[in-house]
Amino acid sequence: MSAAALQQLPTLPQGLTYDDVLLIPQRSPIRSRKSVSTKTQLTRRIQLHIPIVASNMDTVCEDKTAVAMAREGGIGILHRFCSVAEQCAMVQRVKRAQSFLIEQPRTIRATATKTEADEAFAWRGRKGGVQCLVVVDGERGRRVLGLVTPGDLTFAGDGDAIALHMTPLAQLAVSYDVDLSLAQARALMQERRAKHIPVLKRGTDELRYLITLSDIVKLTHNPAASLDAKKRLLVGAAIGVKADDFARARALVEAGADVLVVDIAHGHSDLCIDMVRRLKTDPATASVEVIAGNIATGEAAEDLIAAGADGLKVGVGPGSICITRLVAGAGVPQLSAVMDCARAAHRHGVPIIADGGVKTSGDISKAIAAGADTVMLGNMLAGTDEAPGRVLVKDGKKQKMVRGMAGYDANLSKAAREQRREEDVFAELVPEGVEGTVPCKGPLAPILRQLVGGLRSGISYCGAHNIAEMQARARFVRMSGAGLRESGSHDISKL
Numbered sequence: 001m002s003a004a005a006l007q008q009l010p011t012l013p014q015g016l017t018y019d020d021v022l023l024i025p026q027r028s029p030i031r032s033r034k035s036v037s038t039k040t041q042l043t044r045r046i047q048l049h050i051p052i053v054a055s056n057m058d059t060v061c062e063d064k065t066a067v068a069m070a071r072e073g074g075i076g077i078l079h080r081f082c083s084v085a086e087q088c089a090m091v092q093r094v095k096r097a098q099s100f101l102i103e104q105p106r107t108i109r110a111t112a113t114k115t116e117a118d119e120a121f122a123w124r125g126r127k128g129g130v131q132c133l134v135v136v137d138g139e140r141g142r143r144v145l146g147l148v149t150p151g152d153l154t155f156a157g158d159g160d161a162i163a164l165h166m167t168p169l170a171q172l173a174v175s176y177d178v179d180l181s182l183a184q185a186r187a188l189m190q191e192r193r194a195k196h197i198p199v200l201k202r203g204t205d206e207l208r209y210l211i212t213l214s215d216i217v218k219l220t221h222n223p224a225a226s227l228d229a230k231k232r233l234l235v236g237a238a239i240g241v242k243a244d245d246f247a248r249a250r251a252l253v254e255a256g257a258d259v260l261v262v263d264i265a266h267g268h269s270d271l272c273i274d275m276v277r278r279l280k281t282d283p284a285t286a287s288v289e290v291i292a293g294n295i296a297t298g299e300a301a302e303d304l305i306a307a308g309a310d311g312l313k314v315g316v317g318p319g320s321i322c323i324t325r326l327v328a329g330a331g332v333p334q335l336s337a338v339m340d341c342a343r344a345a346h347r348h349g350v351p352i353i354a355d356g357g358v359k360t361s362g363d364i365s366k367a368i369a370a371g372a373d374t375v376m377l378g379n380m381l382a383g384t385d386e387a388p389g390r391v392l393v394k395d396g397k398k399q400k401m402v403r404g405m406a407g408y409d410a411n412l413s414k415a416a417r418e419q420r421r422e423e424d425v426f427a428e429l430v431p432e433g434v435e436g437t438v439p440c441k442g443p444l445a446p447i448l449r450q451l452v453g454g455l456r457s458g459i460s461y462c463g464a465h466n467i468a469e470m471q472a473r474a475r476f477v478r479m480s481g482a483g484l485r486e487s488g489s490h491d492i493s494k495l
Ligand code: IMP
Pocket: 055, 056, 057, 294, 315, 317, 318, 319, 320, 321, 322, 323, 324, 355, 356, 357, 358, 376, 377, 378, 379, 380, 403, 404, 405, 406, 407, 432, 433, 434
C-alpha cells in the first residue's frame, strides 16, 4: 500500500447516498402545500420556478423535452451527440415555440397565390407551425398590407392572389408600442376580437413584430414558465472540451442558447477548466451562463468557480445507466458529493445541480435539502412522450430506450454519423455507460407535477416555506438496511 493510502486509512471518510438517509420531520407552519415555493437558481443569473433539469442525453432531451420542461418552469439541456447544425436547429425550435413579440414573422407577397400561401403555412412541416402570414408589398417588403390565415383561404381558388382574401390593414388591430405589456396586448385582442396584432414602426405601416393569441394563451396559462427577456422559453445546450467544441459553443450562443453546459465525465480536469475559462473570456461567449461538470468534490468546485463557472453539475457515478464506479473504481456517493460541492460553491454564490441517481421525488427532496439547487433527471424522463426515440414493445409492454452517452450504443451511433468504422469503436472504447429500456409514461408535464408535489411535501416536512429555508433547517437521520426496507411500499397481502 502507498504511503499516502496508509496515512489515510484511520480517517477514511464515509460517503452516503440518498438511500442511506431520511429527512427528520419537523414542526411545520405550512397549511397548504401550494404555499410552498420551489423557486431556485440554475446559475448565478438564471432563476427557475421548479428545480428540475432534463439531462443532456440523446434519449432524454431534444427540443420537444426542452419546450415541455421550460413551459413547466424547469429547463432542458440539449444533448451534443449530433452535428452543430442539428443542435443549433433544436435551440431555434425551442426559441420559436413561443414568444411575445415575434421578431421575424413569416411574410408573403400580396401577389402570391393560395398554393404559395399553403406552402408557407406548412413551412415547418407540421400542423400549427404558422397560423398567420403577414401580407407585405413585394419580395423583401416590410410594408404591411394585411394578414391572412388558413381560414381566410378555405374557399379560395388555387391561383387566387392573396390580396383578394386577406384582411386589409385598415381592419386590423395594430399597435405602435414596442413596450406593450402582456395585459395590454390581451386587452387589445379582447376588445377587437383579434387573434393577431402586427406591431408597426410608429407613424408608418412598416412591420416590427407580430403578437399572436396562441402565444398570449401560453404565457397566461403557464405563469411559471422559464422565459428569457423576450418571453421565449429558456434552453441550455451541452458542449464537450475538444478543439472544435469552442466553435460549437459560439454557434449555440448565436442560435440563442441561454446557458452552455461543459459536460464531461471527469469535470475536475485541466481540459474542462481551460474550456470554462475560454468561454468566460472570449467576447463571443462571455455573456452566456456556463455550467461545468461533472464533479464530486469541493476542490473541483473551487477550481471551476475560479475559472468562471456560473453553475456546477455534481455526480460522478450515480447515474442509472452509469458503470463508471465499476469500470474505473472512482466516484463519490451522491449525497456526500452534493454536500461537499454545495458547501464550497455556495460560499461563492454559485448554484449546483445534483445530476444522476434520482429514482423518486423523495430523492429530489433529499438532494435539495443536502444543498443542491436543482436536480438533473435522465432515467425518470426517458419514458415520456417528449423524449427522443421510438416506442418498442418488450414483454408485451410499451418501452422507450435509455442509453448512457459513454456506452457502446451511443458511440456506435456517433461513429456512424461521423462515418467512422464500427470496429474502431469496439477496439478503442472502454464503455462507462450501458443501455436499457424504461416504461412509457405519457406526457412529461404531469410527471413533473408529481415530482414537484413530492418536493413541496418534503419542504413542508422540514418546516420550511422554500428551498433556502429547507436547506437551513434540514436534519438527516441515517438508516439501516432494515430502515430502507421499511421505507419501501408494503405488500399488504404479506402483512
Ligand atoms: P439518471 O437520472 O440516474 O438516469 O442519471 C442521468 C445522468 O447520468 C446524466 O445526466 C449524466 O450525468 C449521467 N450519464 C449519462 N450517460 C452516462 C454514461 O454513459 N456513463 C456515466 N454517466 C452517464
